[in-house]
Amino acid sequence: xxxxxxxxxxxxxxxxxxxxxxxxxxxxxxxxxxxxxxxxxxxxxxxxxxxxxxxxxxxxxxxxxxxxxxxxxxxxxxxxxxxxxxxxxxxxxxxxxxxxxxxxxxxxxxxxxxxxxxxxxxxxxxxxxxxxxxxxxxxxxxxxxxxxxxxxxxxxxxxxxxxxxxxxxxxxxxxxxxxxxxx
Numbered sequence: 001x002x003x004x005x006x007x008x009x010x011x012x013x014x015x016x017x018x019x020x021x022x023x024x025x026x027x028x029x030x031x032x033x034x035x036x037x038x039x040x041x042x043x044x045x046x047x048x049x050x051x052x053x054x055x056x057x058x059x060x061x062x063x064x065x066x067x068x069x070x071x072x073x074x075x076x077x078x079x080x081x082x083x084x085x086x087x088x089x090x091x092x093x094x095x096x097x098x099x100x101x102x103x104x105x106x107x108x109x110x111x112x113x114x115x116x117x118x119x120x121x122x123x124x125x126x127x128x129x130x131x132x133x134x135x136x137x138x139x140x141x142x143x144x145x146x147x148x149x150x151x152x153x154x155x156x157x158x159x160x161x162x163x164x165x166x167x168x169x170x171x172x173x174x175x176x177x178x179x180x181x182x183x
Contacts, residue, residue, distance in 0.1 A: 027162050032153030034123070037144045037162040039169055044177040047131035047138040048106035053176055054129060055079035055109065061175035066116065066164060068095050079103055085111055098127060107131055114146070118161070123148030137176075142169055 029036045043050040053061070055077045064072040069089045077085045083100040098113035111127045118125065125146040132139045144165055146154065174180060 026166075027158045030155040030158035032155055033149075034145065034147030034154050035158035035161070036146075037142075037158065037165055039140075039142045039166055041140045041142070041169055041173050042134055042136050042138070043131075043140050043173055044137045047133060050138045050140060050176060051106045051109065051129075051131050054172060057175075058085075061171045063168060063171055066168065069093075079105070079109065085113075098125075101126075115161075116164070118146065118157075121148065121150045123150060123154065140169070140172075 026038050027035055028038050045053065056079070058077050059073050059075045062072040062075050064070050067074065067087055069087060074088045075086070076088075077083065077100070079100060080103055081100060083103075084096050085098040085100065087095045087097060089095065096113070097115055097119075098111035100109070101112050102108065102110035108131065109129045112124065113119075113127075114121065114123050114125050123146055125144055127144045128142070130141040130143075132141070142165070144161070146157075146161070148154070150157065
C-alpha cells in the first residue's frame with residue numbers, strides 16, 4: 001500500500017474509533033502543545049506475567065487495524081534499553097513505532113516515540129506502563145504524554161489517540177484474562 005494510502009487508512013481508523021469509542025477516556029490534560037492520556041486497569045495476572053504478555057506477546061493481542069501492514073503477527077518488542085517496538089512490513093519494509101528507554105521487568109516499561117499518524121508530525125511521546133501487585137493480579141497504570149507542534153494544535157488529537165490506546169489496553173486486559181481479543 002502506498003505511504004499516502006496507509007496514512008489515510010490510519011486517520012480513518014482514528015476517526016471510526018472516535019465515533020464508536022466509549023466515553024470514559026482519560027485525557028488528563030490537553031492544549032495546543034500536547035496532551036497526556038492516563039488509564040488504570042486491573043489485569044488478571046501477577047505483575048511479572050502481565051509485563052511478559054505486554055512485551056513478549058504483543059503480536060497476539062495488538063489490534064491489526066492499528067498497524068501499517070494490517071498484520072498483528074508482524075509486531076515485536078525488544079524489551080531492553082534501546083530496543084525497538086517494531087513492525088515488519090511486506091516487501092522487506094519495517095516501522096519503528098517506539099523505542100524502549102527504561103525497563104524494570106515486572107514493574108515498569110517506558111517507551112519513546114510517536115504512534116501511527118503522529119509519526120509524521122513534529123511531536124514526540126513518552127509512554128509508561130507501571131505494574132503493581134493487586135488482589136486480582138496486577139494494577140496497570142498507563143500514561144502517554146505527547147508534545148510538539150501540529151498546525152491547529154494537538155488538543156484536538158488527544159481524544160482520538162486516547163481512544164485508540166484505551167482499545168489496545170482493553171485488548172491486553174482481555175487477552176490476559178483468557179477472553180481472547182475480539183475485534
